[in-house]
Amino acid sequence: MTTLSELASSRELLSNLMARELKGKYKRSTLGWMWSLLNPLATMAIFTVVFRLFLRINPPVGDPSGLTNFALFLLCGLLPWNLLSAGMVEGAGALVNNAAVIKKVWFPRETIVLANVAALNVTFLIELAVLSVALLTVGNMVLPWLPVVLVLVLLLSLFVLGLALALSVLNVYFRDVQYLLGIVMQLWFYATPIIYPVSLVQSADFGRWERLVLTVYNLNPMVHFVGAFRDCFYNLRFPPASAWAVMVGVTAVSLAIGAFTFRKFTPRLAEEL
Amino acid sequence: MAAAVVLDHVSKRYRLYHERNDSLKSSFLNFRRGRYEEHWAVRDLSLEIETGSTFGIIGENGSGKSTLLKCMARILTPDAGTIQITGKVSALLELGAGFSPELTGRDNVYLNGAILGLPRSVLDKKLDEIVAFSGLESFIDIPVKNYSSGMFVRLGFAVAINVDPDVLLVDEVLAVGDEEFQRRCEQKFADLRASGRTIVIVSHAMGTMRNICDQLAWLNQGRLRDVGEPGNVVDEYVEEVHAAAGPPPDPEGGARWGSGEISIDAVELVDNAGGVRETTRTGDSVRLRLHYTAHKRVERPVFGVGVHRLDGIHITGPNTKQADLRLDAIDGSGHVDLVLDRLLLLPGTYDLSAAAYDWTLQHAYDHRHRFQRFDVERGEPTEEHGLVSLGGRWDTSRIGTSQKEKGSGPPPEVQNESAI
Numbered sequence: 134m135t136t137l138s139e140l141a142s143s144r145e146l147l148s149n150l151m152a153r154e155l156k157g158k159y160k161r162s163t164l165g166w167m168w169s170l171l172n173p174l175a176t177m178a179i180f181t182v183v184f185r186l187f188l189r190i191n192p193p194v195g196d197p198s199g200l201t202n203f204a205l206f207l208l209c210g211l212l213p214w215n216l217l218s219a220g221m222v223e224g225a226g227a228l229v230n231n232a233a234v235i236k237k238v239w240f241p242r243e244t245i246v247l248a249n250v251a252a253l254n255v256t257f258l259i260e261l262a263v264l265s266v267a268l269l270t271v272g273n274m275v276l277p278w279l280p281v282v283l284v285l286v287l288l289l290s291l292f293v294l295g296l297a298l299a300l301s302v303l304n305v306y307f308r309d310v311q312y313l314l315g316i317v318m319q320l321w322f323y324a325t326p327i328i329y330p331v332s333l334v335q336s337a338d339f340g341r342w343e344r345l346v347l348t349v350y351n352l353n354p355m356v357h358f359v360g361a362f363r364d365c366f367y368n369l370r371f372p373p374a375s376a377w378a379v380m381v382g383v384t385a386v387s388l389a390i391g392a393f394t395f396r397k398f399t400p401r402l403a404e405e406l
Numbered sequence: 407m408a409a410a411v412v413l414d415h416v417s418k419r420y421r422l423y424h425e426r427n428d429s430l431k432s433s434f435l436n437f438r439r440g441r442y443e444e445h446w447a448v449r450d451l452s453l454e455i456e457t458g459s460t461f462g463i464i465g466e467n468g469s470g471k472s473t474l475l476k477c478m479a480r481i482l483t484p485d486a487g488t489i490q491i492t493g494k495v496s497a498l499l500e501l502g503a504g505f506s507p508e509l510t511g512r513d514n515v516y517l518n519g520a521i522l523g524l525p526r527s528v529l530d531k532k533l534d535e536i537v538a539f540s541g542l543e544s545f546i547d548i549p550v551k552n553y554s555s556g557m558f559v560r561l562g563f564a565v566a567i568n569v570d571p572d573v574l575l576v577d578e579v580l581a582v583g584d585e586e587f588q589r590r591c592e593q594k595f596a597d598l599r600a601s602g603r604t605i606v607i608v609s610h611a612m613g614t615m616r617n618i619c620d621q622l623a624w625l626n627q628g629r630l631r632d633v634g635e636p637g638n639v640v641d642e643y644v645e646e647v648h649a650a651a652g653p654p655p656d657p658e659g660g661a662r663w664g665s666g667e668i669s670i671d672a673v674e675l676v677d678n679a680g681g682v683r684e685t686t687r688t689g690d691s692v693r694l695r696l697h698y699t700a701h702k703r704v705e706r707p708v709f710g711v712g713v714h715r716l717d718g719i720h721i722t723g724p725n726t727k728q729a730d731l732r733l734d735a736i737d738g739s740g741h742v743d744l745v746l747d748r749l750l751l752l753p754g755t756y757d758l759s760a761a762a763y764d765w766t767l768q769h770a771y772d773h774r775h776r777f778q779r780f781d782v783e784r785g786e787p788t789e790e791h792g793l794v795s796l797g798g799r800w801d802t803s804r805i806g807t808s809q810k811e812k813g814s815g816p817p818p819e820v821q822n823e824s825a826i
Contacts, residue, residue: 149520152513153506160508237503239480240521400483403476404420
């Protein structure tokens with residue numbers, strides 16, 4: 134069983150695995166790293182055309198920033214979502230894709246999942262930097278809020294890490310997990326206010342089910358994560374205490390479940406792969 | 407001497423799935439993940455391996471050797487019992503297992519080194535040594551996907567062996583690369599042994615195991631069968647495995663042909679006292695007795711025997727015609743003996759063929775190909791390499807003993823003296 138000291142001494146391995154992830158990504162493509170920026174920009178362009186121009190969804194007015202811009206509003210939610218989505222998909226494949234080395238060499242298995250999430254964070258931070266520049270050019274003074282954003286990034290990453298740890302081992306035992314994930318992620322995407330403002334759900338008429346629907350909707354941790362990112366970037370205000378409470382809470386639960394599941398299933402990992 | 411590795415009642419169980427169905431659906435429907443049988447690959451095994459020793463593990467395929475090694479390497483977790491290893495462990499199970507094809511050789515040295523637990527500072531210092539050892543200086547900066555399989559393995563070996571482990575676990579990977587590389591590997595192993603590292607090695611190469619191991623364990627169906635001095639354990643192992651193998655198959659038609667006027671009934675190994683033997687020792691005086699029945703009068707028959715190694719190599723095949731023996735005619739049953747004053751086959755298992763032909767050697771009356779098996783055990787001469795002894799003896803009487811003589815005296819001479 135991996136002890137914490139072993140995990141600490143595998144920092145070298147972690148940085149090497151991370152470097153492998155980053156170097157291997159976009160290798161042999163002409164645009165290379167540009168892709169990690171082009172992807173969210175393309176998604177943004179498509180969603181903007183479809184939802185802003187065709188479906189006429191109005192972006193909310195930033196409070197107190199006064200900003201009104203659908204593309205930027207979208208990106209504030211899309212980028213954190215992409216971290217979650219990629220983290221879960223890559224997490225699910227992390228152990229299965231490294232079966233060869235897991236079967237032949239011992240090292241703390243957590244490091245593979247950890248390296249995946251860490252490598253995604255590098256891309257995420259670059260994307261957020263670009264978003265910040267874009268926001269600054271339209272006059273949104275995001276700089277004072279960046280320290281808060283970093284705390285949010287850390288919380289979200291730990292939340293994703295917990296899920297990725299659990300998914301990575303579960304996928305070894307039940308390969309359906311990765312396929313099921315495709316459906317779950319779609320559902321989760323639309324259950325999160327990324328392409329629409331959360332007010333759209335709040336103002337909709339659900340009749341006598343209204344309380345229930347809103348309660349269930351708010352159970353989605355990503356509602357609060359996306360909301361918090363938007364508060365910092367788009368609205369330029371401090372996320373509400375309730376959001377912090379939910380985010381810290383779900384992160385703790387996710388990490389606990391992830392660590393427990395991983396510990397429980399790793400002893401027989403090499404033979405099940 | 408302290409023990410580097412202590413195995414205490416270690417057991418490891420595998421699940422053999424009848425119908426491997428790792429889907430959620432099947433587990434919901436069956437309330438479990440497929441039906442499986444349990445197989446104990448290692449059962450209640452206790453061992454102590456001394457620090458600084460070279461410890462060998464032998465056994466047939468499926469005896470649990472590799473499982474045990476993987477348990478020591480922490481890749482597998484035992485279901486019962488404990489394994490305590492003092493010091494840093496490195497396992498040579500599959501070379502280059504952690505290589506990433508898109509990365510260069512250099513990047514992979516760092517990655518693989520990190521997987522094996524080497525800090526970057528150490529790798530920086532060792533990089534040149536590792537690259538030099540692999541002999542891939544001019545290829546180190548190209549992606550390893552462009553390497554040949556030999557280059558791949560050489561780099562993997564170079565990294566793994568340069569980890570400087572306290573305990574090195576090796577699974578049948580000694581035979582990599584060309585001769586030059588193998589020589590370097592052997593040298594490296596010798597260095598590791600000399601510097602007091604503990605080496606645990608699993609192999610089927612009995613000769614090597616006999617030579618390099620200080621202690622040998624014999625695993626049989628997951629249990630420890632024997633542990634002790636390598637020579638004795640190898641001998642016991644070889645004896646039992648060959649006895650268990652039984653006589654080789656003698657399918658009609660395939661391994662036997664001929665017109666049938668004479669039939670070869672049996673071949674026996676007969677010792678000096680006239681007793682029939684199953685096994686013999688190198689250097690023994692024995693007769694190969696060939697029993698035949700001539701169903702009618704046959705003129706000028708030729709009898710012959712053949713000795714083959716189990717992999718089919720034909721070691722020898724004397725016959726009566728080539729010995730200038732003209733047998734006028736035979737009728738009825740009888741036997742002919744090939745008298746061996748000194749059997750010069752080295753320890754191992756051999757197959758026997760026997761045949762009766764006509765004088766032209768073109769027509770077989772009866773040819774039974776590799777139809778009987780016998781074992782040769784260690785005897786005198788005590789050689790181990792190759793198939794046969796030439797029966798030579800060493801003459802060392804003229805080796806110089808003082809520094810002065812060593813420089814000026816004639817080189818030592820080796821004389822071969824045929825015993826036959």
